[in-house]
Amino acid sequence: MNGLQLRKRLLAFALAHFHRSYEPKVADRKRALFADLAGTVLEIGPGTAPNLLYLAHDVHWIGIEPNPFMHSHIRNRAARLGLSIDLRSGRAERLEVDTASVDAVISTLVLCSVADVAATLREIRRVLRPGGRFLFLEHVAAPPGARLRQLQRLIRPLARCLADGCCPDRETGQAIEAAGFSGLRYDRFTLALPIVGPHIAGFAIK
Numbered sequence: 001m002n003g004l005q006l007r008k009r010l011l012a013f014a015l016a017h018f019h020r021s022y023e024p025k026v027a028d029r030k031r032a033l034f035a036d037l038a039g040t041v042l043e044i045g046p047g048t049a050p051n052l053l054y055l056a057h058d059v060h061w062i063g064i065e066p067n068p069f070m071h072s073h074i075r076n077r078a079a080r081l082g083l084s085i086d087l088r089s090g091r092a093e094r095l096e097v098d099t100a101s102v103d104a105v106i107s108t109l110v111l112c113s114v115a116d117v118a119a120t121l122r123e124i125r126r127v128l129r130p131g132g133r134f135l136f137l138e139h140v141a142a143p144p145g146a147r148l149r150q151l152q153r154l155i156r157p158l159a160r161c162l163a164d165g166c167c168p169d170r171e172t173g174q175a176i177e178a179a180g181f182s183g184l185r186y187d188r189f190t191l192a193l194p195i196v197g198p199h200i201a202g203f204a205i206k
Contacts, residue, residue, distance in 0.1 A: 031054055037056065039059070041062070042105045044095070049077045062088065065088075066092075093116045093119040105135070107135070117170070134204040148198070
């Protein structure tokens with residue numbers, strides 16, 4: 001196993017444990033955000049798939065996860081929940097999914113680490129059906145001038161190396177605003193977490 005594979009395996013292990021403390025902090029927001037999802041739902045970078053818990057059993061879930069060491073966690077969680085899933089490898093910047101073929105796209109704690117945010121958002125718009133929704137919950141940059149923003153910038157190189165490209169100071173909200181969706185609504189909030197406390201959650205409509 002080379003260094004990159006080892007980091008990906010360790011990240012899968014760490015993420016599985018991280019979500020045990022993180023999910024209770026965002027559970028109510030996720031329930032509200034995902035409450036009425038139906039049809040075909042695509043999730044980019046599902047990680048260990050904590051969001052499966054919030055989905056109805058008749059949803060057709062497609063997961064695009066580039067880290068192969070996450071896949072066993074995803075399959076195990078789906079089996080425990082009695083869900084049938086379509087799990088694929090791939091990257092969010094180039095989705096191997098038909099144009100206008102999904103009813104919703106989910107992204108939680110993903111846009112911080114994609115290599116090209118604009119390309120990812122273009123792909124999300126492409127695969128959504130007209131009127132389809134992009135649902136997101138992401139940690140974001142602290143306000144300009146804040147001490148936390150300076151700390152996020154300082155720690156970015158280490159975070160990108162250890163956390164699969166994560167950029168703690170990414171202006172994800174601004175990127176979504178500029179992506180050309182026909183409607184957009186999101187809230188800002190802060191969790192009691194080091195470095196990545198500032199969050200946004202909401203939806204955009206194609």
